[in-house]
Amino acid sequence: MTTENYFAWRAEAESQFQHLTAAPQLKRLLQSYTESLGFDCFAFLIQHPVPFTRPGIHVHSTYPKLWVKQYEKQNYFAVDPVLLLCQRPGRGVEWTADLFTGAGNLWKEAGEFGLHSGFSCSAMAPNRAIGILSISSHQPFTTQQRRVELEVKLHFLAELSLRVLERLNDDSMLVLKNDFSQRELEILKWTAEGKTSVEISLILSISEHTVNFHQKKMQKRFNVSNKTQIACYAAAIGLI
Incomplete structure (x- = not known):
């Protein structure tokens, strides 16, 4: 050849x-x-x-x-x-x-x-x-x-x-629909860095309630039970 x-x-x-x-x-x-x-x-x-x-x-x-x-x-x-x-x-x-x-x-x-x-x-x-x-x-x-x-x-x-x-x-x-908002991606990245909900809320200047709301929403989307799995799955499919 x-x-x-x-x-x-x-x-x-x-x-x-x-x-x-x-x-x-x-x-x-x-x-x-x-x-x-x-x-x-x-x-x-x-x-x-x-x-x-x-x-x-x-x-x-x-x-x-x-x-x-x-x-x-x-x-x-x-x-x-x-x-x-x-x-x-x-x-x-x-x-x-x-x-x-x-x-x-x-x-x-x-x-x-x-x-x-x-x-x-x-x-x-x-x-x-x-x-x-x-x-x-x-x-x-x-x-x-x-x-x-x-x-x-x-x-x-x-x-x-x-x-x-x-x-x-x-x-x-279709591994997972890539329709995450910019806010969700920001929270994903800081979650992957090991930051707590309180720390993420301070970094992004949003309420802890908002952080927890998005994390729970993403847990359902990924069909996982905790925040660690969210970050692992997001990294595995190239989201972060």
Whole structure:
């Protein structure tokens, strides 16, 4: 892959993604790019940054439907090493038997459903959602010699996909509505600094009652039980 060829490929991909007007079109376009890279099917998994212990997950996929059901039934989300490694955006992950050693029957069962080799890479959206793009082949071949090409291209395709879904206001990208007022954001920032309600009221020249009112309102919005969680969640989704 020469630099000239890559930039031509990149420009063409960006143009195609910009013209998408509906989520189903994204699925077809990603499948087309998957096949152009020599693979058979893909999964684009979007993982929300919060809640920390049970993050929201959405999947756009052309994997065999029975395999998707089996993956969900066995809760392989909890042990899949690809999901863990792809928390670092831009890092390509080649699928190997050794990689899945600690993942129970995941590798074995994936092979039974025709997923014999693959490669994954991720990108991050402005709201800190991670989009993990995985492409798989029915043929058991190594991707090591193509690592740089696959890493660069899948990272860009994942980035473009996140942009499209965000532009289309797709549910998979809705971590939390970003409609906080300027006052609420100020209170969030000082809460994250560890300031008490009294201290925040003095800093912002407002009543303690007003501070508590906004904090309680934000607790409901975040669906959390205390001020510490508000600040943690706000930081996790890039609000502060």
